[in-house]
Amino acid sequence: MTEHTEGWSARALAMLRAVAQGRAEITVSLEPDLYVDGLPCSDQSTAHRLAHAGLIRTPGGVPGSRVPAELSETGQDLLEPLAPAA
Numbered sequence: 859m860t861e862h863t864e865g866w867s868a869r870a871l872a873m874l875r876a877v878a879q880g881r882a883e884i885t886v887s888l889e890p891d892l893y894v895d896g897l898p899c900s901d902q903s904t905a906h907r908l909a910h911a912g913l914i915r916t917p918g919g920v921p922g923s924r925v926p927a928e929l930s931e932t933g934q935d936l937l938e939p940l941a942p943a944a
Contacts, residue, residue, distance in 0.1 A: 866936070870904050874937055877914050877927045884909070884927035886919040892927060908933075 866874075876882045876894045883893040884905075891898060892905035892914070899905050908914045913933035919925040929937070 874933055877929045882927040883924045884916050886916050886921050886923050
């Protein structure tokens with residue numbers, strides 16, 4: 859797997875794009891799990907890294923529940939240079 863923007867893998871960036879597109883949910887937990895299109899993400903260790911790095915977050919909720927994942931401003935800034943030109 860090749861490394862991209864600020865050391866994040868292509869897979870991690872794809873996970874961030876799924877969050878940005880509103881296709882992801884995250885569990886309210888100290889080690890949040892990510893779900894994309896209703897399915898558990900196959901690389902939860904990267905999901906944990908993204909959450910702990912502050913790139914994705916939960917909007918709140920009851921511990922253990924699954925809620926829509928949000929992209930933080932830092933996550934948005936990371937994806938911005940990768941967005942296609944309009």
